[in-house]
Structures are given as C-alpha cells and as structure tokens.
Amino acid sequence: MQLEPLVQAIQTSGYDQVHLVLEEEERDLARFASSQVNQYVHQRKTDLVARVLLPGRQGVALVQGEIRPETLQRAIRQAADLARNAPEDPDLPPLPENRPHRPLPGFDAATYHFGPREKGSELEKLLKPLHKAGYRVFGTLDTRTRTTAVVTSTHIEKAFRQTLASFKVIVESPRGGHGFAMGVDRSIHHLPIETLLEHAVWRADQASQPQTLPPGSYTVILDPPAVGHLLLFLAFMGFGGRTIAQHWSFLRPGRRIMSDRVTIVDDALNPNTCGMPFDYEGVPKQRVVIVDHGIARQGVFDTYWARKAGTRSTGHALRPDNTYGPYPKNLVLTAEGSGTLQDLLARQKRALWVSHLWYVNFFNPFRTQVTGTTRDGTLLVEDGRVKGGVQDMRFLVSILDILSSVADATHTLTLTEKYSAHLLVPHLVVENFTFIAS
Amino acid sequence: MKPRSLYPAFLSLAQRFRVSYADLRVVRTQRERMGVTDDQPTELTHEDSLGLAVRVLKNAGLGFAATPYLTQESLAEAFALATEIAEASGRTRHRPVVFDPLPETEGEYQTPIQQDPFAISLRERMDRLRAITALRHNLQGSPSVSVFLDTTREERWFFSTEHRRIHQVIYKTGTGVTVSLGRGHRGASRSYPTTQSGQYETAGLELLDRLNFPAHLPRVLEEARELLYAKDPPEGVYDVVIDGPLVSLIIHESIGHALELDRVFGEEASFSGTSYATVDQLGKLRIGSALLNIVADGRTPRGLATAGFDDEGVETHAVDLIKEGILVGYLSNREFAHLIGRPSSASAFAKGWQNLPLIRITNVNLKPHRGSLQDLIAGVDRGVYISGVKSWSIDDRREHFQFAGHMGWRIRGGRLAEAVRAPSFVDDTVHFWRKLDAVAGPEEWEIWGTPNCGKGEPGQTIGTAQGAAPARFRGVKLVRGR
Numbered sequence: 001m002q003l004e005p006l007v008q009a010i011q012t013s014g015y016d017q018v019h020l021v022l023e024e025e026e027r028d029l030a031r032f033a034s035s036q037v038n039q040y041v042h043q044r045k046t047d048l049v050a051r052v053l054l055p056g057r058q059g060v061a062l063v064q065g066e067i068r069p070e071t072l073q074r075a076i077r078q079a080a081d082l083a084r085n086a087p088e089d090p091d092l093p094p095l096p097e098n099r100p101h102r103p104l105p106g107f108d109a110a111t112y113h114f115g116p117r118e119k120g121s122e123l124e125k126l127l128k129p130l131h132k133a134g135y136r137v138f139g140t141l142d143t144r145t146r147t148t149a150v151v152t153s154t155h156i157e158k159a160f161r162q163t164l165a166s167f168k169v170i171v172e173s174p175r176g177g178h179g180f181a182m183g184v185d186r187s188i189h190h191l192p193i194e195t196l197l198e199h200a201v202w203r204a205d206q207a208s209q210p211q212t213l214p215p216g217s218y219t220v221i222l223d224p225p226a227v228g229h230l231l232l233f234l235a236f237m238g239f240g241g242r243t244i245a246q247h248w249s250f251l252r253p254g255r256r257i258m259s260d261r262v263t264i265v266d267d268a269l270n271p272n273t274c275g276m277p278f279d280y281e282g283v284p285k286q287r288v289v290i291v292d293h294g295i296a297r298q299g300v301f302d303t304y305w306a307r308k309a310g311t312r313s314t315g316h317a318l319r320p321d322n323t324y325g326p327y328p329k330n331l332v333l334t335a336e337g338s339g340t341l342q343d344l345l346a347r348q349k350r351a352l353w354v355s356h357l358w359y360v361n362f363f364n365p366f367r368t369q370v371t372g373t374t375r376d377g378t379l380l381v382e383d384g385r386v387k388g389g390v391q392d393m394r395f396l397v398s399i400l401d402i403l404s405s406v407a408d409a410t411h412t413l414t415l416t417e418k419y420s421a422h423l424l425v426p427h428l429v430v431e432n433f434t435f436i437a438s
Numbered sequence: 439m440k441p442r443s444l445y446p447a448f449l450s451l452a453q454r455f456r457v458s459y460a461d462l463r464v465v466r467t468q469r470e471r472m473g474v475t476d477d478q479p480t481e482l483t484h485e486d487s488l489g490l491a492v493r494v495l496k497n498a499g500l501g502f503a504a505t506p507y508l509t510q511e512s513l514a515e516a517f518a519l520a521t522e523i524a525e526a527s528g529r530t531r532h533r534p535v536v537f538d539p540l541p542e543t544e545g546e547y548q549t550p551i552q553q554d555p556f557a558i559s560l561r562e563r564m565d566r567l568r569a570i571t572a573l574r575h576n577l578q579g580s581p582s583v584s585v586f587l588d589t590t591r592e593e594r595w596f597f598s599t600e601h602r603r604i605h606q607v608i609y610k611t612g613t614g615v616t617v618s619l620g621r622g623h624r625g626a627s628r629s630y631p632t633t634q635s636g637q638y639e640t641a642g643l644e645l646l647d648r649l650n651f652p653a654h655l656p657r658v659l660e661e662a663r664e665l666l667y668a669k670d671p672p673e674g675v676y677d678v679v680i681d682g683p684l685v686s687l688i689i690h691e692s693i694g695h696a697l698e699l700d701r702v703f704g705e706e707a708s709f710s711g712t713s714y715a716t717v718d719q720l721g722k723l724r725i726g727s728a729l730l731n732i733v734a735d736g737r738t739p740r741g742l743a744t745a746g747f748d749d750e751g752v753e754t755h756a757v758d759l760i761k762e763g764i765l766v767g768y769l770s771n772r773e774f775a776h777l778i779g780r781p782s783s784a785s786a787f788a789k790g791w792q793n794l795p796l797i798r799i800t801n802v803n804l805k806p807h808r809g810s811l812q813d814l815i816a817g818v819d820r821g822v823y824i825s826g827v828k829s830w831s832i833d834d835r836r837e838h839f840q841f842a843g844h845m846g847w848r849i850r851g852g853r854l855a856e857a858v859r860a861p862s863f864v865d866d867t868v869h870f871w872r873k874l875d876a877v878a879g880p881e882e883w884e885i886w887g888t889p890n891c892g893k894g895e896p897g898q899t900i901g902t903a904q905g906a907a908p909a910r911f912r913g914v915k916l917v918r919g920r
Contacts, residue, residue: 030527031895033705037527041794042503042519043896045489057479064467064487064790065506078484085560087479087568116501116519120526127530138708140895170708247621323473323481358711361831363842363862366623371840373833394831394838394864396917436917437838437864 179203207389241305242325337409499528547746551642638887711834726871741801742887803905
C-alpha cells in the first residue's frame with residue numbers, strides 16, 4: 001500500500017490535526033453445510049476513515065469504496081465539517097506523536113493465493129468421503145488478507161499487512177451426535193485442517209444418542225473456544241479503559257479477583273496471537289498485564305480514555321469510527337496446570353467436557369454473570385473416560401467465579417478467534433460450573 | 439460510472455461465461471450517526487459506501503464476488519471470480535442450486551418520508567439533539583440525558599439476466615433518549631421509546647417529532663428513579679405481562695429466526711444454528727395459542743425492513759407464518775422456497791453491496807387482538823409486568839431461551855405495585871407461546887425496529903422489525919442469578 005497519497009492529502013488539507021486510517025481487505029470464504037459448499041463469497045473492501053480535530057472538537061468520516069485522491073480530500077472535508085458542528089469536548093487530546101513499533105510477522109503469500117480452486121479441491125477431498133459415510137459436515141474455510149495504514153499530521157506513517165486462515169467444522173454423525181473443532185493461523189499451511197476434522201468426527205461419534213442430565217453444579221473441562229468466549233466477555237465487562245473510567249469495570253488494581261493460578265495479558269507482540277504491531281492511532285502495541293496470578297493490575301487504553309484516566313495509551317485504540325473505546329484483541333490466558341488434555345481427562349472422576357458455547361450474553365454484568373448454552377458435542381467423562389454425549393444445557397455463571405475455580409489447565413495454549421479478537425488460551429478444568437436448565 | 443451503464447456489459451459477461459443465471463447489485467449507502475450526552479458528544483460519524491456485487495449460478499453452484507470499483511474492468515473481474523467460485527462450489531454439491539424463473543420487470547420504489555434528514559443541515563440536526571439534552575436542567579435530581587440520531591439513505595440498483603431492472607431509495611432513521619441517575623454500578627438508567635438501541639424505522643426525520651421526547655422525559659426519569667431503588671425480582675412461577683419492545687424481541691429470536699428456511703434446511707448450522715420448525719411440521723406444529731398470529735410483511739408502513747423488492751429482485755408482499763398458533767409458512771428466498779413448493783417470500787437481504795443476500799427476518803408482525811395494557815394487567819392477580827430489554831440468549835435450535843426485561847413491577851390484585859430490577863425468565867419456545875392468553879389491541883401495537891440483527895459468515899448486521907403489542911402469559915418461570 002502506498003502511503004504517499006495519504007500524506008499528501010493531509011499536507012494539502014489545511015488542517016493541523018488530521019488522522020487517516022486506510023484498510024484494504026480481500027476475503028475468500030467458503031461455507032459448507034450438509035457436506036456441500038453452500039455459500040462462497042469473495043469480497044474486496046476498502047475503508048477510509050478520516051478524523052479531523054479542531055480545538056476541543058472532532059469529526060469522523062468513513063468512506064467505503066474506491067479511494068482516489070479526491071476521495072481523500074472529500075473525507076477530510078467531511079470530517080472537518082462534522083467537527084465544526086460537534087459539541088465541545090474539553091477532554092479531547094491531540095493526536096499522538098510518532099513512536100517506533102516493533103516489527104511483527106504478518107503476510108503469508110500462500111494464504112493470499114489460496115483461492116476458489118484450492119478451497120474447492122480441499123473441501124471436495126474432505127467432504128465427499130464423510131458424505132458417503134453418512135456424516136453431515138458444516139463449517140467454513142476462510143482466508144483473509146488485510147492491510148492497515150495509519151497516517152497522521154503528527155508524522156505517523158505506518159502500514160501492516162497480514163493474512164489469516166481459519167477452519168471451523170461441525171460434524172453430525174449418522175447417529176445424531178455432534179462434534180466441533182476450529183483453528184486459526186496466519187498461514188493456511190499451518191492450519192491442521194485434517195486433524196481438526198478428525199477430532200470433530202471423533203467427538204460426533206462419542207456424542208451420539210446424547211443423554212439428558214439434570215441442571216446443577218458440575219466440574220467442566222472447557223476447550224479453548226469455550227475459554228476464549230468467556231474471556232472475551234470478561235474483557236467486554238472490564239478490561240477496556242472506557243469501562244474503567246466510567247466505573248463499570250470490576251478491575252481494581254491490587255485486588256484479588258480470581259485464582260492465583262491464572263494470569264491474563266494482552267500481548268499483540270506475541271507472534272502467536274496474530275496481532276498488529278500498532279493500534280489504529282498508530283501507537284505501538286504494549287504487552288499489558290491485566291491480571292497477574294489472580295491480582296488485578298491494569299486495563300488497556302487509547303489516547304482519549306488514557307487522558308480521562310490520567311495514564312498513557314497502551315496502544316489499544318479501535319478504528320476511529322468505532323465508539324466502543326479501547327479494547328484488548330490479543331488476550332493470552334495462562335493457568336498453572338498439570339499437563340496435557342489427556343492428563344486432565346484421565347484425572348476426572350466425573351466431569352462435562354464442553355467444546356464451545358453458544359449465544360453467551362450478559363445476565364448481570366456487575367457480577368460478571370453471563371448465560372448461554374453448550375453446543376456441538378458436550379461429553380460426559382467418568383473415571384477418566386468418555387462415557388457418551390450429553391444434551392446441550394443452559395448455564396448461568398459468573399466469569400470471575402469460574403476463573404476463581406480453576407482446578408487444572410493444559411500447558412499448551414491454543415489460538416482461538418471470536419468477534420475479530422484472537423485469544424490464546426489453554427483447556428481449563430473448572431469446578432462448580434452452574435447449569436440452570438437442560 | 440453510473441450503475442445503469444454497467445447493465446449491457448453485465449449481460450455480455452453472462453453470455454461469455456455461459457452462466458445459467460446472474461445478477462448484479464450496486465448499492466450506495468450514506469449514513470450519519472450523532473449522539474450527545476448532556477453537553478458532550480458521544481459520536482459524530484459520516485459514512486459513504488459504494489460498490490457492486492455479482493452473483494452467478496453455474497454448474498449447480500452459486501458464486502459471489504464483490505468489489506468497490508465501479509468500472510467495466512472491475513465488473514468483468516468480479517464476474518470471472520464469481521463464475522470460478524460457482525464452478526468450484528458446484529463440484530461439492532449433491533443438491534444443485536436452482537431458481538424458479540421470474541418474469542422481466544422494471545421496478546422503482548422509494549420510502550415515503552416527510553423530512554429528508556440529508557436535506558437538513560448538520561448544525562440543525564445537532565441543535566435539535568442538544569435541545570433535548572438541555573431539558574435535563576428542567577428535571578429534578580440532576581439526571582444525565584443522552585440522545586442519538588442515526589440516519590441512512592440507501593440507493594440500490596438490481597439487474598439480472600432475467601431482465602429485472604430495479605431501482606430503490608430507502609431511508610432509515612433511528613433515535614432514542616436515555617435518562618441516567620448516579621453512575622457505574624450504583625446508577626440506573628431508563629430509555630424511551632425502547633431500551634437497547636432505540637427505535638428504528640424506514641422514515642425520515644419526522645420520527646424525531648413523532649416520538650416527542652420532551653413530553654416523555656419526566657416519566658422516563660421517574661422510572662429511572664424507581665429502578666435506582668428497585669428490589670430484586672421474584673423467583674418462581676408467575677403470570678407475566680410483557681411490553682411491546684420485549685415481545686418484539688421474543689418474536690425476533692424465537693419465531694423470526696426459527697422460520698428462516700435456510701436455517702430449517704441446516705444451511706446456517708455452522709454459525710447461527712438450525713430450527714425446531716422443520717418442514718415436516720408445516721401445517722401441523724402448534725407453536726402457540728390461538729392468539730398467536732404472525733405475518734411477515736415486507737411492506738408494513740415504517741417497518742425497518744420495508745422495501746419494494748428484496749435483494750434478489752422479488753416484489754415484497756405479505757406471507758402468513760403462524761395462523762391461530764399453527765406453523766403455516768416460512769421466510770424464504772429463491773434458492774429454498776421451491777424446495778417446499780412455494781414462491782419466495784422476498785426475504786433475501788444483504789448488508790450493503792459487499793455481502794451475499796441471505797434469508798432475513800423482514801417485518802415479522804404479531805397481529806393485535808383487543809384491550810389495553812391496563813386491561814392485561816387487570817387480569818393478573820399475582821404476577822409481574824416486564825418492560826424493556828436487558829439481556830437474552832437462545833439456543834441454536836431456537837428452542838430454549840432466557841430473556842431479561844430492563845425493569846418490572848410486581849402486579850398484585852390486577853394493579854401495578856413496587857418496581858423490581860431486570861426480571862428474567864427461561865422457557866422453551868412452544869411452551870412459552872402456548873401460555874399466551876392475551877394480546878393488546880391495535881391502539882397498543884407498534885412496529886419495533888431492530889437495527890443490529892446479525893447473521894451469516896462473513897457476519898452481516900442489518901435491520902429487521904417486529905410488530906408487537908403488549909401480551910400476557912400464564913405461568914412463566916422467573917429466575918435470578920446468585
């Protein structure tokens with residue numbers, strides 16, 4: 001991506017404080033259902049976000065479509081017009097100054113070129129034998145290439161190009177059991193597609209003719225997609241600088257909020273989290289320790305909410321057209337544990353093994369309570385062995401309580417993806433996980 | 439390049455690539471979102487989006503490609519890619535994608551509006567919002583007042599190899615006001631006319647006048663004050679009366695999504711899930727009591743999904759989904775409707791130009807019956823009136839759910855008593871709707887807009903609507919978190 005047109009547009013705009021974000025994305029996504037490709041889309045998108053700051057005021061303009069030099073000027077003028085008409089905000093900080101960021105790996109050419117022919121062949125190879133064997137297979141095979149550029153009148157000129165590949169699969173066995181698996185990586189060739197599919201098939205076979213269990217408290221083994229989902233909701237409720245500044249957050253520095261086994265950091269600089277090296281203000285990403293062995297430490301900030309909270313940006317600004325506030329998109333949860341998934345399973349007297357969660361929503365955010373259901377292959381484990389499938393159940397839990405009840409964890413972390421966040425997490429064993437309905 | 443001038447090139451490409459069907463959509467979306475809390479801006483954003491998408495049917499498969507460039511070269515590139523995708527998809531298919539033919543047509547539609555938001559200056563619109571937040575100075579207790587205005591103008595062009603040429607201009611406006619007392623965990627807030635994301639309609643700026651925020655602010659403040667000191671809701675089995683916005687959401691989640699025919703056929707199992715309302719139960723399944731009458735109507739006045747045509751170029755019309763409690767129809771598109779021997783219900787919509795049209799909830803309306811909200815409450819000896827939306831969750835077959843109202847009031851002897859916080863209930867869809875024993879009359883009925891309904895991969899967030907009136911349910915299980 002050429003940054004020069006953006007720099008020129010700012011220089012000729014006549015405004016002192018201009019912030020441009022240009023994002024180009026090319027996405028090639030095949031969905032499959034009942035063992036055939038049912039929806040396959042190829043999208044090219046270009047988003048330009050212009051933000052103009054006038055004294056105490058700002059405006060934001062978003063243009064989606066073809067970006068030409070006149071488009072850049074029009075967007076800047078539009079943002080300035082909005083700023084002139086905006087109510088005054090005395091807390092509005094100036095644009096951040098340029099600071100160097102650490103380089104990160106991002107682009108994988110093989111992933112970029114993995115198009116319809118390659119996906120069609122791969123899926124034909126995977127789906128046809130299972131279809132013949134009576135399985136129904138659902139899921140997605142997705143490759144994305146995104147280039148993000150941030151250019152400001154404060155001499156920030158940065159761009160980052162990255163690829164992502166993901167595979168998600170749900171298998172329904174001939175006897176009605178369901179299994180789930182997912183994986184995400186920068187490179188399509190590092191994605192263990194066949195292994196993931198094999199696991200989903202195995203799980204569907206194990207979960208056939210699932211039994212109904214009564215509501216109550218159970219020990220659960222949560223697979224990484226379930227752990228990631230809950231961690232993401234916890235982050236919504238308290239890790240962002242806006243929730244902290246507005247007194248919604250449970251994060252009180254120095255206070256014990258979960259098991260001393262658990263540490264949570266946001267770390268885009270860890271290459272395994274597939275993060276960007278800078279945020280949408282061009283501020284370098286920092287590794288932020290949010291919870292250290294169960295003790296609350298600090299949240300994540302952008303420039304605006306950092307000023308409100310009397311601190312500095314940690315490099316967690318979202319795009320200027322997103323008003324949610326700063327957010328951690330590369331969370332890493334580690335928990336002191338005793339080995340592999342097989343070790344964890346072998347130690348369970350009686351537990352439910354949960355693959356992923358569905359429709360998690362806030363119940364009482366003040367208590368970090370959420371509700372949702374299990375989905376696609378919940379298994380009953382007794383005396384260290386899988387005994388069969390269990391019908392999906394509705395849970396009602398406090399996420400802080402869950403993370404206070406971690407009994408064990410795997411050493412290995414797995415990358416999972418939810419709502420454009422990447423979460424590097426282990427399998428967790430959690431006691432007293434409450435189900436309120438079968 | 440003007441969208442209409444792409445049509446001849448599009449037809450030539452369809453011949454060159456020997457496709458059995460193709461359509462071209464061009465969409466331009468202009469949107470402005472503005473929000474103010476007291477004196478402070480919360481949002482001021484302008485969006486302008488323009489691009490095209492091609493959909494191709496070839497060798498049993500369906501292909502889709504979208505690009506922001508409106509040139510003949512770019513169209514040809516997208517067409518070639520969509521064809522390649524259709525061929526690659528077709529190799530995996532054991533059920534070919536088939537569309538029943540449609541006749542040639544030339545169509546035009548525009549949302550009827552009284553005040554074009556984009557013809558009114560930004561300054562004037564912002565001043566109107568600030569005038570609303572300034573009313574806080576007249577209210578007791580120094581409340582904080584937030585208001586937002588979200589206006590969209592979407593121009594859609596549709597061309598197909600069946601010679602359907604359609605042009606539509608759709609206006610959407612959303613707004614709402616929230617009054618807050620205290621802050622953070624110790625605060626309480628209440629909104630009008632709905633909680634969550636405000637009211638959205640296909641309308642112009644006249645919506646702001648019609649909702650008349652100044653007249654409602656004192657009541658909203660009083661409710662916020664009641665909520666501040668409200669007790670926990672009761673647990674156990676109670677009769678409940680539910681207000682229109684929450685009934686609307688329950689319709690959306692438990693009926694609207696469940697009757698999307700692609701879900702019913704398992705096509706959304708990888709993400710949104712499936713449905714309890716399988717096609718073998720069409721005409722047989724009792725989803726609710728005889729008072730449950732649901733119609734999908736893509737032309738409901740002010741409905742957020744109202745348009746002349748859907749994004750497959752099919753004329754919108756009304757379709758019965760549930761009659762006297764019995765499942766009688768589905769929301770469908772051209773790919774799935776013929777699988778149950780029916781025409782499309784014109785429910786295929788996409789977010790913008792860059793996404794594939796999917797079967798979406800349109801305006802899915804509960805028919806009103808009779809009586810007022812007060813009449814419904816008077817019929818309850820021991821129960822709870824639940825108002826607004828706080829949270830919800832439903833399983834992937836749309837069977838088992840949890841909903842929490844924003845606040846509620848105990849009902850004793852047919853009268854409202856003390857306020858309670860966020861009453862929450864769990865139930866199964868068909869058990870719940872069979873408990874429906876009263877729906878208020880037309881004077882209480884409103885078409886509630888839902889601006890943020892998500893579906894599909896890549897995710898598409900679009901607007902739907904549900905017409906609803908307050909309704910009464912007998913014997914609902916209220917739950918409370920520990």
